[in-house]
Amino acid sequence: MISFYPGPSALWKEMPTWMEEACDCGILSVNHRSAEFAAMLRNTVEQLRQRLEVPEEYGIFFTSSATETWEIILQSLPIKSSAHYFNGAFGQKWFEYGKLLSPRAEAFPFGLSETPTVHFTSSDLVCITHTETSNGTYLPDTFVRQLREASNGQLIAVDATSSMGGISLPWRHADIWFASVQKCLGLPAGMCVVVFSPAAAARAFTLNKDKHYNAFAAAVEQANNWQTTHTPNVLGIFLVGKAMNSLGNINKVHARLDQRKKDWYDFLIHKGWSLLCTNENLQAPTVMAIGGESKWIERVKSETKKAGFMLGNGYGTWKENSFRIANFPAVQNSDHQRLMELLSHL
Numbered sequence: 001m002i003s004f005y006p007g008p009s010a011l012w013k014e015m016p017t018w019m020e021e022a023c024d025c026g027i028l029s030v031n032h033r034s035a036e037f038a039a040m041l042r043n044t045v046e047q048l049r050q051r052l053e054v055p056e057e058y059g060i061f062f063t064s065s066a067t068e069t070w071e072i073i074l075q076s077l078p079i080k081s082s083a084h085y086f087n088g089a090f091g092q093k094w095f096e097y098g099k100l101l102s103p104r105a106e107a108f109p110f111g112l113s114e115t116p117t118v119h120f121t122s123s124d125l126v127c128i129t130h131t132e133t134s135n136g137t138y139l140p141d142t143f144v145r146q147l148r149e150a151s152n153g154q155l156i157a158v159d160a161t162s163s164m165g166g167i168s169l170p171w172r173h174a175d176i177w178f179a180s181v182q183k184c185l186g187l188p189a190g191m192c193v194v195v196f197s198p199a200a201a202a203r204a205f206t207l208n209k210d211k212h213y214n215a216f217a218a219a220v221e222q223a224n225n226w227q228t229t230h231t232p233n234v235l236g237i238f239l240v241g242k243a244m245n246s247l248g249n250i251n252k253v254h255a256r257l258d259q260r261k262k263d264w265y266d267f268l269i270h271k272g273w274s275l276l277c278t279n280e281n282l283q284a285p286t287v288m289a290i291g292g293e294s295k296w297i298e299r300v301k302s303e304t305k306k307a308g309f310m311l312g313n314g315y316g317t318w319k320e321n322s323f324r325i326a327n328f329p330a331v332q333n334s335d336h337q338r339l340m341e342l343l344s345h346l
């Protein structure tokens with residue numbers, strides 16, 4: 001079965017070799033305060049920095065999931081309140097956790113095919129979702145830049161779960177970028193990569209909200225010494241290093257995904273199929289959500305499954321009337337061509 005599910009997604013083909021290497025080299029049994037562990041962590045951070053072109057002044061630490069990271073950010077970084085822009089299920093869930101932690105959390109929802117505009121807000125933390133995995137939309141760089149230009153000491157936090165590792169990100173336009181590893185990064189679930197700016201670290205230390213073991217400041221402090229707050233997902237950290245090492249430069253990866261996206265769009269137009277989002281500037285390179293009647297969707301999913309291809313179900317509001325195709329780097333061009341060939345007969 002070849003999976004086109006947008007998370008948990010298809011793993012890198014090399015995964016069995018990497019896992020065997022992790023077992024054989026002994027890293028899974030070393031103490032996480034040891035020099036061996038610190039060297040492995042450091043290598044992974046350096047690989048991430050190099051391949052994804054993370055600016056040198058930004059730091060990196062690891063958590064267990066994007067969901068956990070929503071909460072860590074909301075517990076550690078707002079001075080007064082957080083403001084949330086969203087047009088789909090993941091961004092909305094982040095807002096809902098924000099509201100649970102502070103009744104002052106603000107929501108700026110926008111339509112599926114609507115370009116978001118920057119709102120005036122006195123909130124000091126702005127939360128956005130770079131690729132909304134539930135509906136296949138993403139935020140253009142211009143919007144992220146406008147947010148940055150309008151910000152007045154505000155921190156900007158970005159859920160980049162379906163973007164990191166596939167899209168070249170405008171790092172300096174935001175302060176925190178994070179991604180669970182089981183989507184665009186093509187790794188087994190259970191970990192999240194968090195990239196943070198000096199301003200985010202400074203805010204965390206100033207507020208020093210250390211009431212939680214998962215405080216942002218504690219994670220930064222440990223990361224500065226190639227350490228972690230707790231015994232981490234050592235295998236996960238090791239695998240990110242391996243995946244980055246074989247990924248190649250992010251600009252090349254992004255160009256490859258853009259070309260595949262273009263091929264898919266030509267194909268969809270030819271078939272007369274349409275994406276949920278009709279605004280071309282907002283259609284994500286990494287996740288496509290194709291809309292249609294629920295009966296037809298069911299048929300497409302079952303026919304493809306019979307032929308050995310797993311499509312993604314719709315999500316949230318769009319559960320019944322869409323299916324999703326991940327365009328993540330771990331899946332090869334030839335597999336996309338085979339899926340297209342099969343779909344062309346439906």
Ligand SMILES: *Cc1c(COP(=O)(O)O)cnc(C)c1O
Pocket residue numbers: 007064065066067068090129131132133134159160161162180181183189190
């Ligand atoms: C999948 C996803 C999440 C949740 O990831 P977990 O690893 O389950 O916490 C959060 N945000 C986005 C954009 C996602 O696609």
